[in-house]
Amino acid sequence: MVYHRIKREFPNISFDTVNRTLHCLSEKGLIRKVESGYGPRRFDANLRTHYHFRCSNCKKIIDFDCSEYGNIKIPEGIAKRFKVLRQEIILEGICPECLTKNTV
Numbered sequence: 001m002v003y004h005r006i007k008r009e010f011p012n013i014s015f016d017t018v019n020r021t022l023h024c025l026s027e028k029g030l031i032r033k034v035e036s037g038y039g040p041r042r043f044d045a046n047l048r049t050h051y052h053f054r055c056s057n058c059k060k061i062i063d064f065d066c067s068e069y070g071n072i073k074i075p076e077g078i079a080k081r082f083k084v085l086r087q088e089i090i091l092e093g094i095c096p097e098c099l100t101k102n103t104v
């Protein structure tokens, strides 16, 4: 998606260049890679703490905030075993748009 958008402005740019640039930005912490589990890799320019909702119908990933999720404690057994740097919450279901369109 990023590639196609950039290509409109710079028709000669290669997919590789775009891909490398995205990786470079994510290494610098300017954007964040989102592991969506399937589909193309997604990069997130939203670096605030937020969570993701994935629509299993249109495959869209929607950002949302939820202070309650921010309060979830890492269970002791897990904290002992791993050094957790970030926890990610991905919910999956049907997005409001698909629900109103009634395509499911």
Ligand SMILES: [Zn+2]
Residues within 6 Å of the ligand: 055, 056, 057, 058, 059, 060, 094, 095, 096, 097, 098
């Ligand atoms: Zn949807």
Ligand SMILES: [Zn+2]
Residues within 6 Å of the ligand: 044, 046, 050, 051, 052, 062, 063
């Ligand atoms: Zn996001």
